[in-house]
Amino acid sequence: MIMPVNGQSTAIFHRSLNKEYDTASSGSGVYIVHSDGSRTLDGSSGAAVSCLGHGHPVVIEAIVQQARKLAFAHSSFFTSDPAEQLAQLLIEQSAGAFTKVMFLSSGSEAVESAIKMARQYHVSRGEAGRVNFICREYAYHGNTLGALSAGFNPPRRQAFEPLLSSAFHHVSPCFFTRDAKAEEDEEAYVDRLMAEYEEMFDTLGPSSVAAVLIEPMSGATLGAVHAARGYLARLRDLCDTHGALLIFDEVMCGMGRPGTLHAWQALGNVAPDLQTIGKGLGAGYQPISAVLVGSKVHQVMQSSQSSHPFISGHTYQGHSIGCAAALATQQTIIHDNLLANVVRMGELLDRELREQVPMLKEIRGLGLFKAAEFATSPTCRIAADVARTCFSKGAAVYLCSPAVDAIVFAPPFIINEREVKELVKIVADSTKDVLEEQR
Ligand code: PLP
Numbered sequence: 001m002i003m004p005v006n007g008q009s010t011a012i013f014h015r016s017l018n019k020e021y022d023t024a025s026s027g028s029g030v031y032i033v034h035s036d037g038s039r040t041l042d043g044s045s046g047a048a049v050s051c052l053g054h055g056h057p058v059v060i061e062a063i064v065q066q067a068r069k070l071a072f073a074h075s076s077f078f079t080s081d082p083a084e085q086l087a088q089l090l091i092e093q094s095a096g097a098f099t100k101v102m103f104l105s106s107g108s109e110a111v112e113s114a115i116k117m118a119r120q121y122h123v124s125r126g127e128a129g130r131v132n133f134i135c136r137e138y139a140y141h142g143n144t145l146g147a148l149s150a151g152f153n154p155p156r157r158q159a160f161e162p163l164l165s166s167a168f169h170h171v172s173p174c175f176f177t178r179d180a181k182a183e184e185d186e187e188a189y190v191d192r193l194m195a196e197y198e199e200m201f202d203t204l205g206p207s208s209v210a211a212v213l214i215e216p217m218s219g220a221t222l223g224a225v226h227a228a229r230g231y232l233a234r235l236r237d238l239c240d241t242h243g244a245l246l247i248f249d250e251v252m253c254g255m256g257r258p259g260t261l262h263a264w265q266a267l268g269n270v271a272p273d274l275q276t277i278g279k280g281l282g283a284g285y286q287p288i289s290a291v292l293v294g295s296k297v298h299q300v301m302q303s304s305q306s307s308h309p310f311i312s313g314h315t316y317q318g319h320s321i322g323c324a325a326a327l328a329t330q331q332t333i334i335h336d337n338l339l340a341n342v343v344r345m346g347e348l349l350d351r352e353l354r355e356q357v358p359m360l361k362e363i364r365g366l367g368l369f370k371a372a373e374f375a376t377s378p379t380c381r382i383a384a385d386v387a388r389t390c391f392s393k394g395a396a397v398y399l400c401s402p403a404v405d406a407i408v409f410a411p412p413f414i415i416n417e418r419e420v421k422e423l424v425k426i427v428a429d430s431t432k433d434v435l436e437e438q439r
Contacts, residue, residue, distance in 0.1 A: 027054025030412050030419050032396070034374030039070040040391065043423045044398035044410045048219065049371065050253045051338075052329055053412035059285045062328035066265040066321050075318040089294060089330055090277075093261050097271035100293040101243040102310065103318040103326075107251035107278035108142025110289040111213075112275045115146050117244045118211040121297050127243070130210040134200050134244075137170045138403050140220040141213070141249050148302055153221050153273035153401050164358045169204060171196045173218060176228040177362060195235050201242050209276075211245040212238075217369065222363030223400040223408050226253075226263065231272035239273075245297065251289065252369075255280035256333055257410060259343040259367030266366055271299050285330040288322035310439055342367040348420050349409060351399040356428040359435060361405075368413060372427070373406035381405040382434050389430035395423050 008426040009021040023035040030053050031039040037256055045051055051058060066082060073080065087101040104110050115133065122130035133150060135141070141151040159165065172179065172193060180189040183195055216232060218225040239246040252379060253263040254277050260266045262275070278289030301309045316322075333339065346367040353363050353372055359382070360376035374382050387399045387407050398408040423433065 004005055004169075004400065022129050026212070029053045029055070039394065041388070041395040041419065041423050042412065043395045043427075044408055044413050045280075046284060046396075047250040047279065047398055047433065048257060048410035049279045049411045051070065051256060051280040052283040052332060053285045053414045056283070056285070056329075056332065057434055058255065058278065058332050061325045061326055063285060066324035066401045071321055072316075076313065078322035079318065080323060082320055082327045083318045086323045086330065089327065090290070093330075094271075096293060097262075098275070098292040099295040100298045102291045102293065103292070103323060104314060105287045105316045105322065106142070106241075107276065107289050108147045108364050109248055109250065109251075109314060110276035110278055110291050111141045111147040112144055113229050113246050113291050113310075114249075114276050115150065115313060116312055117212070117235070117274055117291065117293065117297060117301070118247060120311060121245065121300050122210050124303075126301050127207070129208055130244070131167055132204045132209045133168045134197065134204075134209060134212045135170050136173045136214050138173045138221045139170075139213075139215055140252075140344075140399070140401075141215075142251070153222075155402065155405075160399070169200055171200050173225070174227050174231050175218075175222060175223060175225050177225075179205040185315045187407075190234055191229065193228075194238060195200050197235065197238055201238070203243075206242040206244075209242060209244040213247040213249060215249045215253060216267055217250075217258060217366065218254035219369075219408070220321060220398075221401040221403055223371035223373065223404055223432050224253075224369050225371075226258075226364075226366055227267050230268065230312045231254075232264060233268050236270050236272075245273040247274045247276070248367065249276045250358065251276050251278040254411060255330075256339050256342060257367055257369045258365075259339055259346060263338075263366070280327070282322055282326040285329065286322040286325035289324045290321070304357065312365040333413065336414075339367075341415075342413050345415050345417070346370065349411075352421060352424040353409075355425070356424050357431050358428070359431060365409075368409070368411055368415070371400065371404075371406045372409070373404055374431075380436070380438070382431070383407050385434045385437075386427070386430050389433055390426050391431055393426045395426040398428065 024032050025035045026033045033039045135150045137152045139151050141147040149168045152170050216227050258266050271292045275292040282288035359374050361373045371413050383405045390397050400406045
């Protein structure tokens with residue numbers, strides 16, 4: 001949740017911690033400029049979106065040029081140069097993991113599509129009984145009904161429960177530093193989680209499971225918690241053993257944010273069968289997401305009897321301006337070697353937070369996807385107040401779900417040393433202020 005201030009909005013009709021909003025008028029680099037001229041350091045890129053910061057001239061130019069050439073041609077009839085080039089680039093960068101790409105407009109749409117693809121894959125193979133999905137508690141996969149069914153953020157689900165699908169079943173999240181028993185090392189902890197998956201497969205009937213869907217790095221709910229060592233490899237084996245697909249949702253944690261293009265590349269190099277990406281793909285310059293499809297799924301669906309490989313379609317899928325913006329974004333990240341900066345600034349952010357912010361329980365995460373969890377009790381939480389105070393002092397940070405008392409940092413990949421230090425100073429000062437008020 002981002003913390004806005006000042007004034008009512010007619011255009012915003014969703015839940016937020018604050019009832020009043022400020023107007024964002026312009027942006028430059030890591031800063032968003034308010035209508036009164038003051039500026040906010042975008043310490044979370046919104047929700048891990050604006051990876052190139054604001055006002056990037058290369059992306060803006062690519063959008064303008066594509067808009068001049070052709071804004072829209074329906075994907076039932078046409079593809080476009082930027083869509084084809086972007087798909088090629090994503091496939092080349094994924095070292096053989098994927099062979100097809102489907103572009104959509106939001107992370108939720110990508111998750112819905114991945115779920116449907118998994119289902120259609122099994123139907124095409126004559127295994128129509130595979131109707132169940134195993135997901136994890138405290139995951140977030142989006143707000144449309146299928147994605148919300150797959151996720152497990154109680155406050156977001158509660159009002160809609162009767163409408164959510166019963167095909168989604170949830171096992172424990174992977175949170176080694178919080179959930180491991182005193183006597184468990186990482187291997188023993190992963191053993192325990194795998195036994196829970198096995199039990200879930202057994203309960204459902206292994207041949208009824210279509211896929212396991214997880215975030216390799218939990219984002220919005222638990223805050224930058226990455227899979228424990230060996231977890232993804234063991235899960236891959238388990239899915240293969242039971243004939244289920246493995247789907248990674250990297251809408252928030254991927255596209256360079258952990259210092260590698262995909263989070264799974266930093267977590268044992270275990271590729272999924274299907275992967276969703278979004279947010280940083282187009283850096284917020286256009287709404288664009290995608291499903292990356294591995295050859296196993298692609299080949300079965302391509303050779304199935306249906307007239308289209310995948311029975312789906314959204315009006316704006318593969319939108320040429322979205323693809324042009326995302327292509328320019330990804331080319332800029334490569335050209336400017338920004339992942340090296342993600343790693344370097346991520347280390348600095350980690351160090352500075354540990355040194356300066358009081359009351360910390362843990363700093364965790366990879367690259368420029370970090371969380372600070374506070375050493376508070378369930379009855380005395382401070383993260384929401386810290387985030388609100390940060391906003392009033394000129395920095396936006398992302399507030400996790402109530403499952404943890406934590407804030408997330410996901411600044412643009414272009415952030416420099418001075419800006420990291422400015423961000424941490426605001427967070428440290430805000431935390432001290434909040435603690436002082438509570439005395
Ligand atoms: N999946 C994950 C892991 C996310 O973090 C999000 C959004 O925060 C989504 C899916 C949904 O993306 P969108 O909000 O673009 O629909």
